[in-house]
Every structure is written in C-alpha cells, then in structure tokens.
Amino acid sequence: MMKDFGLIQVYTGNGKGKTTAALGLALRALGWNKKVCMIQFIKGKKQTGELAISKSKIPHFSIHQFAKSNKIILRPTKKNRQVAAKTLEFAQKTIFSQKYDLIILDEINPAIKLKLISEKEVLKLLAEKPKNLEIVLTGRGATKKIIQAADLVTEMKLIKHPYYKNIPARKGIEY
Amino acid sequence: MMKDFGLIQVYTGNGKGKTTAALGLALRALGWNKKVCMIQFIKGKKQTGELAISKSKIPHFSIHQFAKSNKIILRPTKKNRQVAAKTLEFAQKTIFSQKYDLIILDEINPAIKLKLISEKEVLKLLAEKPKNLEIVLTGRGATKKIIQAADLVTEMKLIKHPYYKNIPARKGIEY
Numbered sequence: 001m002m003k004d005f006g007l008i009q010v011y012t013g014n015g016k017g018k019t020t021a022a023l024g025l026a027l028r029a030l031g032w033n034k035k036v037c038m039i040q041f042i043k044g045k046k047q048t049g050e051l052a053i054s055k056s057k058i059p060h061f062s063i064h065q066f067a068k069s070n071k072i073i074l075r076p077t078k079k080n081r082q083v084a085a086k087t088l089e090f091a092q093k094t095i096f097s098q099k100y101d102l103i104i105l106d107e108i109n110p111a112i113k114l115k116l117i118s119e120k121e122v123l124k125l126l127a128e129k130p131k132n133l134e135i136v137l138t139g140r141g142a143t144k145k146i147i148q149a150a151d152l153v154t155e156m157k158l159i160k161h162p163y164y165k166n167i168p169a170r171k172g173i174e175y
Numbered sequence: 176m177m178k179d180f181g182l183i184q185v186y187t188g189n190g191k192g193k194t195t196a197a198l199g200l201a202l203r204a205l206g207w208n209k210k211v212c213m214i215q216f217i218k219g220k221k222q223t224g225e226l227a228i229s230k231s232k233i234p235h236f237s238i239h240q241f242a243k244s245n246k247i248i249l250r251p252t253k254k255n256r257q258v259a260a261k262t263l264e265f266a267q268k269t270i271f272s273q274k275y276d277l278i279i280l281d282e283i284n285p286a287i288k289l290k291l292i293s294e295k296e297v298l299k300l301l302a303e304k305p306k307n308l309e310i311v312l313t314g315r316g317a318t319k320k321i322i323q324a325a326d327l328v329t330e331m332k333l334i335k336h337p338y339y340k341n342i343p344a345r346k347g348i349e350y
Binding site: 007009010011012013015016017019020021022023024025026027028029030031032034048049050051052053054056058101102134147150151152153154155156157158159160161162170171172173175 | 180182184185186188190191192194195196197198199200201202203204205206207209223224225226227228229231233276277309322325326327328329330331332333334335336337346347348350
C-alpha cells in the first residue's frame with residue numbers, strides 16, 4: 001500500500017487530459033510496483049490502448065468496464081442507471097478490498113452530474129475509504145461537494161482543440 | 176507510425192497533471208504498440224516510477240534525462256544552458272530519427288521561458304517535424320508562439336492542492 005496516506009484527487013474541466021492524467025498516475029504507480037485499478041463510468045465498451053496494455057504487458061493493472069454497448073452513456077434512463085449502479089457497487093467493493101494502492105473512478109464526475117449515481121453515496125465512499133488508498137475521480141462537471149471532499153483538484157481548461165479542425169479521435173492518442 | 180497525422184500537443188498551467196497526462200498518452204500509445212520517447216528538460220536526475228517502468232516492463236518506451244544532479248534546473252547559468260542544449264540536440268535527433276510515434280518534450284516550456292534553450296529553435300523543430308509524429312510539450316509557462324504552433328493546448332489549472340497542507344511529494348504518485 002502507499003506509504004502513510006492516500007489522497008482524493010479530482011481531474012475535471014472541459015480540456016483534454018483528465019483520464020489521460022489518471023493513466024499517467026497509473027503508469028507511475030505501476031513503476032513502483034503499486035497495484036492499480038481503473039473503473040469506468042459513462043464510457044461505453046471500447047477497445048482502448050489502456051485496456052490493451054492492462055490485459056497484456058503490465059501486471060497489477062486492471063480496467064473494468066460495465067457498459068453493454070460501445071456508446072457513451074449520457075441519459076439517466078433506467079437501463080443506464082442500472083449499469084451505473086453496478087459500476088458503483090463494484091467500485092465500493094474494490095475500494096474496501098485493500099487490494100489496490102490507486103483506484104481510478106473514470107468519468108464518475110459526469111455520472112454524478114447526470115444523476116446516474118447518487119452524489120451522497122459517492123461522498124460516503126470517499127469519506128470511508130481506507131486511509132492509504134489513493135482515489136482519482138475524473139470527468140467534467142465535478143460537483144461542489146466532490147471538490148470539497150477532494151484533497152487535490154485540477155481543472156483541465158481547453159485553450160485550443162483540434163476537434164475544431166474536424167480531426168477525428170485517433171487510435172493510440174485519444175483512445 | 177501513427178496513421179495519417181501527428182499533432183503538436185501542449186500541457187501547461189500551474190495545476191497538476193501535465194507530465195502525468197503525457198505519461199498517460201504514453202501508456203495508451205504503448206497499448207497499441209506505438210513507440211514512445213520522453214526527453215526531460217529542467218528536471219534533475221531522479222528515480223521516478225515512469226523511469227522504472229520504462230527500464231523494465233514495457234518495450235518501446237524510453238526516457239532520457241540529461242541533468243547531472245538531482246536538482247531542478249531553474250537558472251540560466253552557463254552549465255545549465257549546456258545541459259539544455261545537449262537535451263535539445265538529442266530531441267532534434269530523436270524527432271528526425273523516424274523511430275518514434277510519440278515524443279514527449281517534458282518541461283520544455285519552462286526551459287524556453289527561462290531562456291535555457293531558444294524558442295526559435297524549438298519552433299523550427301515543430302515546424303519541420305515528421306508529419307506522422309505526435310509531439311507533446313509539457314510544463315508551465317508555454318509561450319504565445321508555442322501555443323500558436325500547437326494544435327491542442329490544455330491549461331491545467333490549480334483549484335486545490337495538497338502541498339498547501341504541507342504534504343511532501345510521494346513516491347508512486349508525484350514521482
């Protein structure tokens with residue numbers, strides 16, 4: 001486990017690099033033989049570079065996706081809430097499993113914002129997390145209460161973005 | 176090489192996650208068997224998680240440090256300029272080697288800002304880079320011209336930081 005203490009980090013904002021920064025933290029932690037788990041909310045099933053590497057080359061790194069389709073979940077339909085609830089339940093189990101040093105709750109911020117999961121439940125989870133566990137929450141629209149509960153909060157601000165040049169998401173870079 | 180095109184990305188600002196986002200891009204690219212090189216300006220020699228992982232578990236990932244001591248380089252002394260010049264020269268060679276898909280020029284922004292290296296030379300390098308190569312520039316204080324030259328620019332904005340709680344940098348998280 002992490003020496004001494006684990007913080008709650010939030011990466012939010014409309015810019016690039018939120019999930020990517022979390023993956024960078026994962027890489028760095030894995031370099032020190034820490035154990036890392038990423039749990040993905042909102043995002044659909046998708047073959048990404050991080051998923052490929054978690055399955056093959058690096059030990060102690062797992063990524064969990066619960067969505068059935070490859071679409072991004074945006075509406076709080078009953079089905080989407082069920083998937084989100086399942087994801088949160090898994091997150092809860094994982095957080096208290098004591099098996100990991102770093103747990104990334106990827107895109108949990110919009111999941112809260114869209115009311116797919118309960119902010120109150122997430123806050124409870126953060127308040128009760130094992131002391132040595134580092135938790136990272138990513139995604140746009142982190143709520144005030146989540147920011148209050150966090151130790152380290154960074155806003156990724158869009159200054160210039162190639163999507164405006166009509167460039168599609170690229171394998172090996174954006175996913 | 177990357178399919179079709181490589182962009183110039185900049186991660187700047189006073190918040191956390193600049194180098195970390197670049198490392199996340201590295202992880203993702205490595206998952207697709209891309210070849211990644213990180214060249215570190217400013218930062219002193221230091222055993223980091225990313226260095227450990229680049230040396231051991233993942234193929235196609237190399238990190239290059241040129242500083243002699245473990246101190247962060249901040250003043251444009253003759254010696255520091257020499258180290259920076261050597262680093263830039265290596266970056267140049269690496270960029271045109273056609274051996275990599277993603278090259279990270281870590282902390283090059285402050286190196287330019289502190290006049291350790293010439294902004295003009297870096298701009299020339301960016302203008303002439305191989306079309307398919309993705310280049311990432313990290314660090315505070317990206318200059319206007321660097322931002323102009325980039326395709327994708329993200330500012331990491333500090334919202335809340337644990338350093339203000341007197342917590343030291345932690346192995347496996349901050350390095």
